Amino acid sequence: MTTFTPWTSDRAREIVATHARLDGAALPILHALQREFGHIPDEAIPLVAEAINLSRAEIHGIVTFYHDFRRQPAGHHVLKLCRAEACQSMNGAVVAQEFLATLGIGWGETTPDGSLTVEGVYCLGLCACAPSALYDGEPIGRLDPGALDAVAREARGL
Numbered sequence: 001m002t003t004f005t006p007w008t009s010d011r012a013r014e015i016v017a018t019h020a021r022l023d024g025a026a027l028p029i030l031h032a033l034q035r036e037f038g039h040i041p042d043e044a045i046p047l048v049a050e051a052i053n054l055s056r057a058e059i060h061g062i063v064t065f066y067h068d069f070r071r072q073p074a075g076h077h078v079l080k081l082c083r084a085e086a087c088q089s090m091n092g093a094v095v096a097q098e099f100l101a102t103l104g105i106g107w108g109e110t111t112p113d114g115s116l117t118v119e120g121v122y123c124l125g126l127c128a129c130a131p132s133a134l135y136d137g138e139p140i141g142r143l144d145p146g147a148l149d150a151v152a153r154e155a156r157g158l
Contacts, residue, residue: 092131
C-alpha cells in the first residue's frame, strides 16, 4: 500500500518547477505529480499548462490519453489485471469479469469501501503464468477465482 501526500497547490508548483525546464517536460511533470498525490487533480492541469507553455486542453489530452494517469485517487490497493491475448486464452477475461461482478465494480473503479481499485492492463510480460496481474506492483501468476478472492480479502484487511 502506498501513501500519498494530500493535494496542495504549493507542493504541486514545487514539483512542476523541478521538471519544467526538461525537454518534453509534460510527462515527467505529470508522473511526478501522480507519484506525490496518487492522481492528477483537475487543479494541476492549469499549473502544468502555464509552466510549460501548453494549453489546458493539451495537458488534459495527455492525462486522458495515457491509461496510467488517474484523475481520481485510487483505492488503498491497486490490482492490475492483464487483458492481453495470452491471459485471455487462459480464461483470464472470464475470471476477471466474475471478480469484478463479485466486487460490484467495473474496470478502473474502486470498491465502495475504498480498499481496492481494479484496472486493466495490456501485457505484463508474465505470459507463461497466464492469467496474471500486479497487486500493488507485485506480480501474481496463474490467477483463478480463489487467488482473486484472497487479494480482495487482503486488500480489505480480512
